[in-house]
Amino acid sequence: MRIGILTGGGDAPGLNAAIRAVTRKALAEGMEVIGFRNGWLGVLDKNFVPLGMNAVSGILYRGGTILGSSRTNPYNRDDGPETIRANLKELGVDAMAPIGGEDTLGVARRLSNEGVKVVGIPKTIDNDLYGTDYSIGFDTAVEVVMDSLDKLHPTAEAHHRVMLVEVMGRNAGWIATVGGLAGGADAVLIPEEPFSMEALYARIRKRHQEFGKLFSIVVVAEGAQLDIDGPVTSSKRLDEFGHVQLGGAAHTLAPQIEANTGYETRVVILGHLQRGGGPSAFDRVLATRLGVAAVEMIKAGRFGVMVGLRGKQIVATSLEEGLGSDHPVDKDLYDLVDLFY
Ligand code: F6P
Numbered sequence: 117m118r119i120g121i122l123t124g125g126g127d128a129p130g131l132n133a134a135i136r137a138v139t140r141k142a143l144a145e146g147m148e149v150i151g152f153r154n155g156w157l158g159v160l161d162k163n164f165v166p167l168g169m170n171a172v173s174g175i176l177y178r179g180g181t182i183l184g185s186s187r188t189n190p191y192n193r194d195d196g197p198e199t200i201r202a203n204l205k206e207l208g209v210d211a212m213a214p215i216g217g218e219d220t221l222g223v224a225r226r227l228s229n230e231g232v233k234v235v236g237i238p239k240t241i242d243n244d245l246y247g248t249d250y251s252i253g254f255d256t257a258v259e260v261v262m263d264s265l266d267k268l269h270p271t272a273e274a275h276h277r278v279m280l281v282e283v284m285g286r287n288a289g290w291i292a293t294v295g296g297l298a299g300g301a302d303a304v305l306i307p308e309e310p311f312s313m314e315a316l317y318a319r320i321r322k323r324h325q326e327f328g329k330l331f332s333i334v335v336v337a338e339g340a341q342l343d344i345d346g347p348v349t350s351s352k353r354l355d356e357f358g359h360v361q362l363g364g365a366a367h368t369l370a371p372q373i374e375a376n377t378g379y380e381t382r383v384v385i386l387g388h389l390q391r392g393g394g395p396s397a398f399d400r401v402l403a404t405r406l407g408v409a410a411v412e413m414i415k416a417g418r419f420g421v422m423v424g425l426r427g428k429q430i431v432a433t434s435l436e437e438g439l440g441s442d443h444p445v446d447k448d449l450y451d452l453v454d455l456f457y
Contacts, residue, residue: 117147119414120164120209123181124155124188124220127391128239128253130399131181134215136172137407138237143169145415150209155216156223157188159200162207177394179256189356190223197230204232211419213410215239217251218439219357221422225435228420235413236422236435237406241391244288247438248424252406255398257284257390258295264386265299265333272331278320278373278381282366284390285337286359289445291390292337293453301335302457305348305365308444310341313369317376319457324379332379332457336369338362363387405430 119142123131139149149167152158165171165183175182190196204212211233214224217240228234238245239252261283272279281301285291289306296304303319305311316334323329339362340348348368353361366383374381395403402425409423409430421432422439 117210117414118208119147119149119211119213119411120152120159120204120207121149121167121183121213121215122152122155122158123183123185123239124214124216124223125185125240126217127179127181127185128241128251129179129256129391129393129395130252130403131215131239132175132178133395133400133403134237134239134252134407135167135182136175137404138213138411139167139172141408141411145411147411150207151183154184155186155188155220156190156200157186158183159203160188160190160193160196162203164207176400179391179393179395187219187355187357189219191226192356197227200227201230201232211235211414213237213414215252217242218245219359221245221435221439222357225439228435233414233419234435235410235419236438237410238422238424241291242285242288243290244286244443245424245438246441246443247422247433249427250402250425252399252403253391253395254290255402256393256396257291258298259396260390260393261291261295261335261386262298264384265295265301265335268333268384269300272333275380276330278332278334278377278379280334280336280366280370280373280381280383282336282338282363282383282385284387285339286362287339288443289337289450292335293445293450296335296453297449300333300456301453302332303334304450304453305334305336305340306445306450307337307339307341309450310343312343313372313376317373320373320377320379323457334373336365338365340365
């Protein structure tokens with residue numbers, strides 16, 4: 117049995133831990149593993165590296181991915197899916213275990229429907245996949261946000277400022293909500309709960325005037341939506357999967373907050389720092405469990421599924437179901453923010 121693995125889409129801390137887990141479990145089962153470089157592009161180009169004990173040694177704690185990544189969509193290319201099927205056959209790959217988010221696993225779903233044997237492993241700092249409670253990389257991204265808010269609190273307080281902190285997450289407010297709760301944010305603006313600027317101004321004023329708190333920390337998700345005007349920012353730059361490149365929401369909102377509250381407002385964009393550094397303990401263990409489970413699925417001949425975490429259990433969900441719905445922030449969790457400003 118020969119397994120092919122790849123990492124596609126935006127990188128996430130814990131990818132290397134998953135690569136290591138798949139490889140070590142497969143070797144223990146007497147299987148072979150090859151790693152395609154740069155996501156689905158590596159399968160199209162037959163760009164791969166054999167993975168053995170040495171190749172995956174010393175990578176558990178490293179961020180990024182030893183295999184490289186890309187946002188290549190084979191379904192955008194002439195003969196893309198046919199080339200993938202032919203290359204997998206030529207290289208003797210019996211099953212694929214792609215590690216990715218909705219795009220990379222979306223390709224896996226289509227290939228699976230066309231006969232390729234696939235078990236998907238979910239990663240994305242956005243945590244926006246229905247098929248798992250937590251995806252690899254999310255917990256580490258939240259820690260980056262929490263650490264950043266811890267660092268921003270004293271300076272915001274010293275200068276009596278509003279700090280507007282922009283975080284990633286595309287159309288999901290998980291990083292903003294959980295990072296904001298962990299870091300004691302006074303307001304969190306997310307895509308799932310379109311917000312009113314007037315209510316935000318009122319909250320900031322209330323902190324100053326009623327609570328005597330002369331600073332505020334506001335977390336804004338890059339895909340945040342206004343109640344009347346829709347997305348705070350939009351862009352014309354699309355990737356191969358048709359996603360707009362987001363960013364800049366904080367710069368759009370900061371002058372409005374300053375003008376309407378009268379309080380000096382500064383912007384901090386955490387950007388790719390949220391994908392950087394080594395994975396948290398939670399992400400290392402999650403990636404390890406998911407990687408091992410993927411090999412177990414392959415061994416058992418269960419294809420067309422993604423592995424995921426439900427409660428404390430690792431489960432398999434069909435790719436159709438796991439990718440078929442959104443995974444919005446829990447409203448109850450989001451509402452907690454309102455208690456702590
Ligand atoms: O999907 C992961 C993610 O980090 C999103 O949160 C963000 O919008 C996007 O990737 C950024 O992608 P890139 O690194 O290609 O700019």
